[in-house]
Amino acid sequence: MLTNLYRSAHKHFSEQTFNIWLRLIALTLLSAAIAETGNSSVAATVFVCLIVIVKAHWVIDVFMGLKHTSPLTRRIVKGYFYGMTLLVGVIVAYSQISFQGLGQ
């Protein structure tokens, strides 16, 4: 009975979607920790943007199941998130640099 329970648990925990879910949770906690430190450096912004890209990549490929589908849909959705995250990163970093330049 214990062996069956172990096998069932092992099958469940080694499932790809479950693994990705755990990683997504870990990255989210990391982002929240950065928010709590109140760090407003460009390095923190770049790091948070990288986290967003990785999270979006996993959700699109694994949860949405677009990894092995038509490349057009996958490229549109990924392109949107990569482009939008880049835009957010550049504008937030620019805002941080100019804000620090004002002596704040």
Place this chain on the structure above:
Amino acid sequence: MHTSNPALDELTPSITEPKTKAAKTPGSVAVWVFIYAELAEFGFFFIGFLIAKLYFSVEFYQGPAQISTITGLLNTLVLLSSSFFVARAVKAIKRGDKNRTLMWLMFTIAAGIGYCLIKSWEYQLNEQAGISPRTNYYFASYYYITFNHLLHVMVGTCTIIFTAVLTAIGYYNQSSHEGLESAASYWHMIDLVWILIFPLIYVLR
């Protein structure tokens, strides 16, 4: 097929043999048009937020510290989990496991309701702190984006409830489940948009 040119022989199989066919995009074409429209809508919101951030740097710098990171974090965890649940529901229906599909859909619905409750709590905390959409430009943008997202979560939850009912009555099965895949794709889109909203509003200063 062999030619006298070995270099050409190497190329020939890739030309003559059919490539492995890509799997079908989950959901219907109509829902994907809708998803692209929704992404464009949120894209405009993000651009508007960023333009306002450039003009009102001080308000946007101080803003995130005044709202609850905990509620933002909880909502992110709930939405990521809901995306996991709905992905498992799609896998279960592909196996023809109706009971498991229903179970994962119920978890998704619970997560959707949980998100709405946490968001209400967050708005209540803001109200207690004297924060409203009229406080400043940061909070106007914050309420505009998060309330819009909340409406999408409500629509998504109703859609998942509808697909759960259809699954329960046997409308979706192992061979026919495009509607369920469409609802799941829409739900993932809601989650994806939040993945960008969370750092934009709660984390980055």
